[in-house]
Amino acid sequence: MSHRARTAGGAVAITLAILLSGCAGLPGFPAATDAPIAHLVEGVDCQAPNLNHDIAVQEGVPTQTDLTAEHPAAPDPGRVPTDFNPVAAYRCTFFGSLDDAQGRWSAVQVETLEGDFGALLSALAEPSDQAGPNQACTADMELVPELWLENTDGDALRAAWPRTSCGKTKPATHTALDELELTDTTLLPLVLQVTREALDANCAMSTGTPEQSLLFGGMGLQTFPEGMSDGAEPTTIPAPPAEAPSLAGVDGASVCVYTVDLQQDPGLSELNSVEGIDDLALGAMMNLQFGTFAGASTLEADAAVLLAAAASASQAPECSTDPTRFAVLWPERAGTRLDTSIQVELDGCQRLFLPGSHALVPAPELLNILQ
Incomplete structure (x- = not known):
């Protein structure tokens, strides 16, 4: 069977802090006494599309391939029939990642447990407690x-x-699950989140358009998977320094190219109902545009020298044409990537953006190389 696995530590609790009143059962997991008898299916499937895959997907990162679409929906959880005699239990936890030739996937960890199931069946047969008044x-x-x-x-x-x-x-x-014998642990892929090309080039799958660095004062909108080693999680680059960084001695650069869907995200309209957001901030957020990874390349030393003159370039004139393509350049010095990126609009206004600077006019030679 290919769909097996187990999760160390059982349930994971994220403490949010305070006390609430009137807590009841959680959606998706009916109380044992209220749930119907569990429906039998052919084989275990921890990759079913209606399971908790959403917690394994990085919010805001476009997915490339979703293997869960190839699986039938899992049945609702229910009570174990009295005549059902298990020989294996499978504990499926939706954390982790898996790298292969296609790139980086979100994954489900499946643990296979075997042994004497008497204690587990007794535990699963316990009634669920009812919430009392002012619980x-x-x-x-x-x-x-x-x-x-x-x-x-x-x-x-x-x-x-x-x-x-x-x-x-x-x-x-x-407790009953922990007393069983762990006989197998495996990771199964769910959703391809980072393509192999982006992974090899250390490029984020999604990032804000260049003008956002001016709109929000460089508030670290660039999402970038630092290191991109196995198991690495996407991180947010901190806000750049107030002054433009020195690009003297830059002898290379890696280039990540993005395309922009100019259609506004319908989900942003929900911000209208959020308290505490003024009209100016709401207007800015409603106009956010993000780019999706489209390719990668590198600049050799003879082309990278064009970046050193970027800080002294003239200020770009006013322009309101949105780009449909832009590049994020990561300069390198002596083989080490610098912490600060340069963003260049490849169409539209064709401006260059440095942290702590106005929109600038890039050298025509640089634009030609990046096209």
């Missing part, structure tokens, strides 16, 4: 693994976790 609960968000059971015939079910009166999973289930 006080911590506001922890519990990230609960998917739990599958499989019998000797290969039939599988998705088990519901019994809940406390605050909607948290009861500890008996976790």
